Amino acid sequence: MFGWSLNLFRIRGIQLALHGSFFLLLAWIGYEGWQEGGWIGVMWFVGSLLAFFACVVLHELGHSFTAMHFGIGVRRILLMPIGGMAEFEAIPREPMREFLITLAGPAVNFAIVGVLALFFGLPAGFPMESEFLATAEGFAHLLLQANFIMGCFNLLPAFPMDGGRILRAILANRMPYLRATRTAATIGKIVCAGGIAYAIWQSQFLLAVLFVFIFFAGDAEYRAVRRREFDDARWREMLARIYGPGADTIDEPPMLSR
Numbered sequence: 001m002f003g004w005s006l007n008l009f010r011i012r013g014i015q016l017a018l019h020g021s022f023f024l025l026l027a028w029i030g031y032e033g034w035q036e037g038g039w040i041g042v043m044w045f046v047g048s049l050l051a052f053f054a055c056v057v058l059h060e061l062g063h064s065f066t067a068m069h070f071g072i073g074v075r076r077i078l079l080m081p082i083g084g085m086a087e088f089e090a091i092p093r094e095p096m097r098e099f100l101i102t103l104a105g106p107a108v109n110f111a112i113v114g115v116l117a118l119f120f121g122l123p124a125g126f127p128m129e130s131e132f133l134a135t136a137e138g139f140a141h142l143l144l145q146a147n148f149i150m151g152c153f154n155l156l157p158a159f160p161m162d163g164g165r166i167l168r169a170i171l172a173n174r175m176p177y178l179r180a181t182r183t184a185a186t187i188g189k190i191v192c193a194g195g196i197a198y199a200i201w202q203s204q205f206l207l208a209v210l211f212v213f214i215f216f217a218g219d220a221e222y223r224a225v226r227r228r229e230f231d232d233a234r235w236r237e238m239l240a241r242i243y244g245p246g247a248d249t250i251d252e253p254p255m256l257s258r
C-alpha cells in the first residue's frame with residue numbers, strides 16, 4: 001500500500017500521481033465530514049481537501065515549470081498526505097537557478113491568495129482568527145487562508161522545505177555547496193525543534209509529527225549531498241588520473257528533488 005501510487009494524467013509531460021496513503025487521508029476526511037453533517041458534510045470536507053491539493057499541484061507546477069525553463073526535466077509530481085513532491089531529473093546546482101525554482105512554488109500560493117482576495121475579499125479576522133461561512137464565498141475564503149498558510153509554512157527556513165532551500169542557495173553564493181547545505185540543514189533542525197516545542201504547547205500533534213519528519217528529511221538530504229560530493233570528487237580525481245588535468249567535467253547523476 002505505502003509503496004504504491006496511482007497515475008492520474010500528464011501536464012506538459014509531467015505525470016501526476018497519487019501516493020497510496022492519500023486514499024487513507026481521503027477516507028478519514030470523508031468520515032470526519034460524515035460525523036459533522038452527513039452527505040453534505042462529506043461533500044464539504046472532501047471538496048475542501050481536493051481543492052487544497054489542487055493548490056498543492058499548482059505549487060509543484062510552479063517549481064516544475066521554472067525548472068523546465070532552465071532545461072531540467074521533471075518526471076512526475078507525487079501527491080502524499082503531507083504534501084507534494086516534484087521529481088527532477090537533475091539537481092539545479094547553480095544557486096541562482098535553485099533560488100528561482102524554489103521561490104516559484106510559494107509565489108504560486110501568494111498569487112492564488114491575491115486572485116481570491118480580488119474576487120472575494122479577505123475573510124473576517126484574517127489571517128490569525130479567520131471566520132468562514134458555509135457559502136461559496138466561505139469556501140473561497142477557506143482556500144485563500146489555506147494558500148496563505150501553505151506559502152508561509154513552505155518559506156520557513158527548515159531545510160529541505162522551500163525556505164531552507166532558498167537559504168542554502170543564498171549561502172551557496174558565498175561558500176562551498178556542501179557547507180551551505182550543512183549550515184542550512186543545521187538551521188533547519190533548530191527551526192524544527194522550535195516548531196515541535198510550539199506544536200506540543202499548542203496541542204497540535206500532527207504538526208509536531210510533521211516537524212519531526214522535516215527534521216529527519218533535512219538530515220537525510222544533507223547526507224545524500226555529502227555522499228554525492230565525495231563520489232563526484234573521487235570521480236573527478238579518477239578522470240584526471242586517466243585523461244590528465246582538465247577532464248573534470250562530468251554529467252551529474254539523475255536524482256530526486258524536493
Ligand SMILES: [Zn+2]
Nearest residue numbers: 105106154162
Ligand atoms: Zn515547494
